[in-house]
Amino acid sequence: MSIIQVDQLTKTFSRPIRGTGAIGxxxxxxxxxxxxxxxxxxxxxxxERGEIVGYLGPNGAGxxxxxxMLVGILVPTSGEVRVDSEIPYKNRRENARKIGVVFGQRSQxxxxxxxxxxxxxxxCMYNIPAVDFKRNMELFTDVLGIQxxxxxxxxxxxxxxxxxxxxxxxxxxxxxxxxxxxxxxxLDVVVKKKIREFLLEVNAQRQTTILLTTHDMSDVEKLxxxxxxxxxxRKMFDGDLDRLKSDYSAGETMILHVDHEIGLDRDxxxxxxxxxxxxxxxxxxxxxxxxxxxxPASILAWFMERTAVHDFEIKPAEVEDVIRDIYQDSTxxxxxxxx
Amino acid sequence: MNVYYKLMLNAVQSSTVYRFHTFxxxxxxLIGIFVQISLWTALYKGAQSFQMEITQAxxxxxxxxxxxxxxxxxxxxxxxxxSLSDKIQTGHIVTALIRPIGLFRSxxxxxxxxxxxxxxxxxxxxxxxxxxxxxLPLPNIEAIPVFMIMLIMAFTTFFLMTFxxxxxxxxxxxxxxxxxxxxxxxxxxxxxxxxxxxxxxxxRAVMDWxxxxxxxxxxxxxxxxxxxxxxxxxxxxKGCVWIALLAAAAVMIWHLGKxxxxxxxx
Numbered sequence: 001m002s003i004i005q006v007d008q009l010t011k012t013f014s015r016p017i018r019g020t021g022a023i024g025x026x027x028x029x030x031x032x033x034x035x036x037x038x039x040x041x042x043x044x045x046x047x048e049r050g051e052i053v054g055y056l057g058p059n060g061a062g063x064x065x066x067x068x069m070l071v072g073i074l075v076p077t078s079g080e081v082r083v084d085s086e087i088p089y090k091n092r093r094e095n096a097r098k099i100g101v102v103f104g105q106r107s108q109x110x111x112x113x114x115x116x117x118x119x120x121x122x123x124c125m126y127n128i129p130a131v132d133f134k135r136n137m138e139l140f141t142d143v144l145g146i147q148x149x150x151x152x153x154x155x156x157x158x159x160x161x162x163x164x165x166x167x168x169x170x171x172x173x174x175x176x177x178x179x180x181x182x183x184x185x186x187l188d189v190v191v192k193k194k195i196r197e198f199l200l201e202v203n204a205q206r207q208t209t210i211l212l213t214t215h216d217m218s219d220v221e222k223l224x225x226x227x228x229x230x231x232x233x234r235k236m237f238d239g240d241l242d243r244l245k246s247d248y249s250a251g252e253t254m255i256l257h258v259d260h261e262i263g264l265d266r267d268x269x270x271x272x273x274x275x276x277x278x279x280x281x282x283x284x285x286x287x288x289x290x291x292x293x294x295x296p297a298s299i300l301a302w303f304m305e306r307t308a309v310h311d312f313e314i315k316p317a318e319v320e321d322v323i324r325d326i327y328q329d330s331t332x333x334x335x336x337x338x339x
Numbered sequence: 340m341n342v343y344y345k346l347m348l349n350a351v352q353s354s355t356v357y358r359f360h361t362f363x364x365x366x367x368x369l370i371g372i373f374v375q376i377s378l379w380t381a382l383y384k385g386a387q388s389f390q391m392e393i394t395q396a397x398x399x400x401x402x403x404x405x406x407x408x409x410x411x412x413x414x415x416x417x418x419x420x421x422s423l424s425d426k427i428q429t430g431h432i433v434t435a436l437i438r439p440i441g442l443f444r445s446x447x448x449x450x451x452x453x454x455x456x457x458x459x460x461x462x463x464x465x466x467x468x469x470x471x472x473x474x475l476p477l478p479n480i481e482a483i484p485v486f487m488i489m490l491i492m493a494f495t496t497f498f499l500m501t502f503x504x505x506x507x508x509x510x511x512x513x514x515x516x517x518x519x520x521x522x523x524x525x526x527x528x529x530x531x532x533x534x535x536x537x538x539x540x541x542x543r544a545v546m547d548w549x550x551x552x553x554x555x556x557x558x559x560x561x562x563x564x565x566x567x568x569x570x571x572x573x574x575x576x577k578g579c580v581w582i583a584l585l586a587a588a589a590v591m592i593w594h595l596g597k598x599x600x601x602x603x604x605x
Binding site (some may be wrong): 072113120125 | 340341342344346349352353356430431433434436438439440598600
């Protein structure tokens with residue numbers, strides 16, 4: 001059975017409408033009006049044990065709200081969440097034993113005392129057997145490189161160090177599900193790489209289910225086998241990363257290195273090219289086309305007839321572009337569910 | 340090791356970090372005591388010059404009242420309101436709620452942990468100064484057991500009151516005004532500033548029904564040997580009833596608050 005089941009999950013908040021200026025503020029004092037804001041709007045999905053799922057969406061899409069309902073902190077307005085067959089908010093503490101959570105924006109470490117003390121606290125909190133604790137500490141400190149700052153007070157750590165320690169603390173008790181809310185935010189490439197390797201390692205060794213939100217597309221490409229995209233609280237896409245690319249990334253970019261500029265004023269739209277630019281300093285032409293409508297070979301042939309082409313490359317759309325397109329589509333025309 | 344015990348040890352360790360803070364507060368505490376002692380002395384001397392006699396307590400008893408009320412203040416104090424409203428305001432409460440432990444209990448044990456340090460570095464110095472500098476007698480040994488019970492009751496009552504006020508942040512994001520109110524009500528009605536035996540009869544009658552005097556007046560009157568057996572019995576019964584009521588209110592507000600929770604700052 002699926003480890004996470006989400007069915008028609010909805011969360012609405014009512015928030016005060018603030019008037020502008022002093023008069024508006026005074027009016028608000030006397031008569032406060034509220035508006036309903038639907039943060040999560042009838043979202044359904046299931047996640048199997050051992051999957052790594054990217055939960056993506058623009059800022060304010062409802063990602064964090066969904067995660068907080070999955071974790072059991074927020075109570076859904078309607079719909080149902082089941083994690084390992086239990087309703088998280090009704091069994092917050094039992095649910096908490098089985099999960100690990102990292103909020104990239106908030107540290108869960110004990111501020112004034114060394115990192116090692118927080119780990120010791122986790123050992124008591126989750127009743128981690130001494131053998132497991134020792135083995136995990138060895139593995140984690142090794143992969144994440146924590147030993148260098150093990151005995152430093154948390155408030156003196158750098159962001160990257162703190163993040164690694166947070167991740168370690170969240171996974172010490174071998175949780176079967178890990179929720180990561182922007183785990184690589186603000187980190188440098190080296191630390192990001194370490195964290196990704198670590199997550200893949202944990203996933204491979206223990207079949208840990210991982211649900212992560214991120215704005216970093218390389219996180220998605222390196223980690224996730226599947227992505228769920230939401231926008232304005234609604235689900236826009238749910239499927240393999242590969243399917244996302246093949247279904248939505250029809251746009252490709254071709255770069256041609258040429259001898260001299262050719263009449264770019266000439267109409268080549270009949271070839272299916274949507275836009276093109278010439279970069280005189282590198283002597284290259286960059287053009288974009290929809291591969292469902294254009295044949296790259298005939299575009300290339302067209303150019304080779306007119307100029308000497310030294311080299312060319314074809315770049316498939318980046319995940320980032322694909323996702324941006326989906327966000328924009330959904331805001332402009334309310335694209336239906338893509339399943 | 341039990342997780343709550345470990346939380347307590349961590350709190351002890353955390354409180355050792357800010358040593359300078361401890362010295363400053365102890366010093367501040369002593370100044371406060373001297374100010375109050377001077378005030379009461381002036382009052383008593385003034386009354387004497389008018390041939391008036393204050394029958395409720397002797398000047399030395401008042402001095403002791405001042406010292407011990409400030410010590411009780413140290414022992415019952417907690418950071419509940421600040422800590423809860425800050426956690427709720429910043430949304431940091433999520434980090435507490437994703438743990439498989441109770442919020443109330445973790446706050447309780449953290450507070451107890453900070454007390455260990457406080458007894459060593461704040462209470463003992465004040466006792467030394469009061470005994471050797473002010474020449475005040477140490478409290479009667481026989482009063483200690485009942486005093487300890489009263490002190491636990493005082494701590495629990497105040498802990499629950501602050502927990503409830505702190506929890507109200509679920510509804511009113513800012514609670515500093517409620518904290519102000521609680522502080523002022525406590526200062527006046529609990530016997531912290533002025534012992535209840537100086538209060539007019541009508542006011543006493545009202546306060547007999549309220550929980551505030553449980554926090555300062557009850558343990559102090561036992562410590563100073565002012566309370567008779569019957570009065571101690573009444574105070575104990577009242578304490579139990581109020582603790583039960585406040586605990587029920589705290590549980591209720593916790594369950595309502597959880598549904599109301601909005602995580603600030605995403």
